[in-house]
Amino acid sequence: AALATAAQPFVLEEATVDSIHVAYRDRTLTTTELVKRYLERIESYDRRGPALRSLLTINPNALEEAARLDAEYKAKKGQVGPLHGIPVILKDNFNTKDLPTSGGNVAMKNSRPMADAFTVDRMRKAGAIILAKSNLQEFARGGVSVSSLGGQVLNPYDLTRTPGGSSGGTGPAIAPTFAVLGTGSDTGQSIRSPASANSLVGVRPTRGLVSRGGVMPNSFTQDEIGPITRTVKDAARALDVMVAFDPHDPVTALGVGKPPASYAALLDARSLKGARIGVFGNLLGKEARHAEVNRVMEQTVRTMEAQGATMVHFDIPGFDQLAANVGTDRWEARAAFDKYFSELGANQPVTSFRQLVDTKSASPDIQKTMEGEIAIENGLADPTYLQRMANREKLRVLVASRVAELKLDAILYPLQRVLV
16 A cells, blocks of 8 residues: 555645655655645635634644754654654643644634644644644634634635534635644534545544543543544544543543554454444434435435445434433533633633633633523532433433344434535
8 A cells, every 4th residue: 555655656635644654755845845744734725715714823833843854764764653743733721832722713823732632643743734824713612613813714615614613613624634633622513524525534533532631622521633634544543642642631531441452453445344323313414405414314314334344224203302412512511611720820811711701802702602501500410410410311321222122333424414
């Protein structure tokens, strides 16, 4: 595979982690050259041209870091880590010690954390370059990706549509190739939505696999972080670096011993042969406005069948009512955000959730949402919250029992039933 890749000229628009590393090995590309080319694309399409507004901050030291990695590559006669010289775009709620972390909010535009998020530190140690921080739905509260700091992000496939969200800056940065790898956070749909809307691969990991440490939160229970990439293999390569136990995010103890040695190494084009995939009827649209998405889903079902999967159509009685009452973020937001602020370090422009809400700096819809969150004095003891936590377990058992009964390997459903 490496030889086949080497025989092809390097094409930036189709670049992957593997093709970049082959070009480095063949001395047809350097990290410095690669970063320069990405910066040119950012200038042409994010700042000018269609002006996607996908990015908030460009790393001013990116070329300097690229030159350092080139020198290390030459000295060591090879890459220094699995992501050597790979440019990454981070959603701007991932802490970075050398760049602001704003959450898309004007009052937070100069917030400079003392340390990188756990996963950012792991990516840097693997040789990655943090090229930029992306725009987002402000504080990751919603799905259209508009912020008081960066404005409305545009969808590169259709400038009249939103890019999904809340990681809706990362999606329109990776789709037109401003970098190879991107990251997002997902409280309800916020990795999967921009992946769906921008023809990308997004992975919301199983709870406990990836640390949320150093990522601006919404919810203790629902938040997860993961990669957004152009290919499945690049998503797997990113997960190989991101997955690890973090003592500062104790939920990652649940993942110890569970991940394989490498997600990327397990990829197999024949993996659907003999698989049983459940097509979840509860989440498919039944109205005329759902027809366009349903046509795509029907084609996906046919493609999976052609690759050897058995497709099992099913419904779960009682699912809809239960699923509508499992969200916990509203009750957890205040405590989660105050914990985040307490760990930021000294000399920050905002030091508590109360202070943040009182600045009234957020866009109107987000301001209203946060005022509702801070009005809940002790959300973790609220009876409604406790009932929703119980509902989560009921829903988990309900779905798991149906999966076991039908002997399913996975469940297929559309992220949303209408287009963005």
